[in-house]
Amino acid sequence: MSRVAEKIKEARMKAKLTEKELAKKCGLTANYIIQIESGKRVVNEKLAESILNVLGEKLDFMSMADVAEKEVQATPEKKNKAETIKKEDFYEIKPTEQWADALANIIKKFPIYDVKTNKVVGNKELPIIGKKVEGYNWDKLLFVQASDNDMESLRIKKEDVIMVYLTSEIQNNSIYLFEIENKKMIRQLRKESNNKVVISLGNKNNEPMVTELNKIKIIGKCVEVEVDLDKK
Structure with missing residues (x-):
């Protein structure tokens, strides 16, 4: 069962609603809700948010990452259906003179999550060119805000916005x-041959931590940092 399926089921039970009652509130069928909660049906980000809103909950970035991963693994038929729904997340704009030659007049609004609290702290609007942002598939990207200065030695400071590419590979x-x-955190990782992982702050003055590979869940690789020069 996926994280988002678990979250929906837990929220429904917390609200003391049956599958049929929840389905009625969402305009769906009881069987559809049952399939979502059991993991038999892949639910896209927009529908997951809609169901959780009915239950008074929000889709956190860990659940969002799980949705994106499941959608990529879906069959072509299901994937195409999900992409059709996701088109509603886009809106057209009129390019300014500065953008006219570079952008395809379609942008995507990405939520920015605080690493430690999971709360949405802002949004980032980026152009989608050939279904990609900065060379990465847009539906495999996540944006987070650093919660502290732990990674300052690697030029990541508190409130810097980091673009994360969803992957489980190290x-x-x-x-x-x-x-x-x-606990969620941002660190430098190195995989050892004995299924160990070295977790480092990238600072020679701090002793790296070593743990078993199966004790951590990789959410994604940090591929870009947006620096606010006013705060440096």
């Missing part, structure tokens, strides 16, 4: 967003 000495002991 490329040694790259910076990753991951979860360990129910």
